[in-house]
Amino acid sequence: DAGVIQSPRHEVTEMGQEVTLRCKPISGHNSLFWYRQTMMRGLELLIYFNNNVPIDDSGMPEDRFSAKMPNASFSTLKIQPSEPRDSAVYFCASSLGSVPNYSPLHFGNGTRLTVT
Amino acid sequence: KQEVTQIPAALSVPEGENLVLNCSFTDSAIYNLQWFRQDPGKGLTSLLLIQSSQREQTSGRLNASLDKSSGRSTLYIAASQPGDSATYLCAVIYTGTASKLTFGTGTRLQVTL
Numbered sequence: 001d002a003g004v005i006q007s008p009r010h011e012v013t014e015m016g017q018e019v020t021l022r023c024k025p026i027s028g029h030n031s032l033f034w035y036r037q038t039m040m041r042g043l044e045l046l047i048y049f050n051n052n053v054p055i056d057d058s059g060m061p062e063d064r065f066s067a068k069m070p071n072a073s074f075s076t077l078k079i080q081p082s083e084p085r086d087s088a089v090y091f092c093a094s095s096l097g098s099v100p101n102y103s104p105l106h107f108g109n110g111t112r113l114t115v116t
Numbered sequence: 117k118q119e120v121t122q123i124p125a126a127l128s129v130p131e132g133e134n135l136v137l138n139c140s141f142t143d144s145a146i147y148n149l150q151w152f153r154q155d156p157g158k159g160l161t162s163l164l165l166i167q168s169s170q171r172e173q174t175s176g177r178l179n180a181s182l183d184k185s186s187g188r189s190t191l192y193i194a195a196s197q198p199g200d201s202a203t204y205l206c207a208v209i210y211t212g213t214a215s216k217l218t219f220g221t222g223t224r225l226q227v228t229l
Contacts, residue, residue, distance in 0.1 A: 004159070031215055043205070043219040056216060091159055095215075102148060102209065105217065107159035 002026075004108035006092050012114045018080040021111045023092030024073055033105070034067055034077050035091040043091075049075065082115045089113070118143050118210045122220035129196055130228055137191040137223045139206035144184040147209040150217070151180050151191050154203045163204075164191070196227045 005024040013019055025032050034046040047057040049069045057067070064083070069075040079086055089110045096103040121140045129135050139149070148167045152160040164173045164180040166189070172181040179192040189206055203224045207217040 033215070033217075042221045043207075045216050048215055050215070056213075093160075102165075102215065104150060104162035104165045105152075105160075105207075106162065107152075109157075109159045 004092055004094050004106050006090075006108035006111050008111055009109065010112045010114075012116065013082055014116055015083055016081045017115075018078065019082045019086075019113060019115075021077040021090050021092075021113070023075045023077070023108060025075070025092070025094030026106055027073065029094035029096050029103075029106070030072070031095045031097065031102075032069060032075050033093045033095075034075070035093060035107075036088045037091060037110070038088045046077070046090075079113075082113075084115045087113055087115050118208075118213070118218055120206060120208050120218050120220040122204075122206060122223050124223060125221065126224040126226075128226045128228060131196060131198060133196050133227075134192070134194050135196055135225070137193070137204050137206075137225070139189040139191070139220055141187045141189075141208045141210075141218075143210055144187055145211040146184065147211055149180075149182055149189050149209075150207050151178075151189075152205045152207065154205060154222070160205065193225075196225075198227050198229060201226050 007022045032049040037043045046059045047067045052069045067077045091110045093105045093107045095105045119142050150165045151163045154160045166173050166182040177194040182189050203222040205222040207219045
């Protein structure tokens with residue numbers, strides 16, 4: 001099992017540019033999560049998919065952020081246009097299960113985004 | 117507001133010492149509680165998951181307890197080792213929030229030689 005795979009590991013971009021983060025969940029997992037981690041705010045849930053369908057996107061900061069899950073093995077998080085305050089580590093995580101029985105959450109190693 | 121709090125924010129102990137990390141949550145209506153470990157520059161690794169119907173879980177030198185009525189969980193680490201140095205986070209899924217994990221801010225543990 002390769003675990004949750006995220007790419008790229010690091011992304012440095014200029015303000016106003018489009019950024020696309022990618023995630024491959026663990027095979028067989030039916031829930032996928034995008035989190036953002038900063039020193040100031042800790043870990044924040046951005047969006048949650050179950051069976052490829054977005055269930056809760058209330059954490060998406062604003063319309064500049066969008067996420068898709070076209071199939072069970074791939075998801076993207078896009079920021080357009082990017083701003084310096086978007087600089088953070090973005091994590092993708094996956095798990096098997098649904099309410100109320102969940103398996104442990106498995107995280108990728110994250111994408112460190114720096115917007116200058 | 118449904119929150120998770122971890123105290124202390126940082127802890128330094130000598131190798132071999134037993135230690136306890138604390139986690140508190142504001143609402144007893146939870147599905148489960150998880151403890152994670154995060155190493156610098158890495159993602160989170162799940163250590164233990166306690167379902168709401170359970171009181172504790174054990175894995176090796178780790179033991180996590182859950183007391184829903186008091187809104188508390190503890191992570192006990194026995195015979196600490198330098199390799200245990202990391203940030204430990206607890207997270208709760210509150211009922212009515214689908215699968216949303218609410219994270220604490222973590223306890224940064226350093227085990228010294």
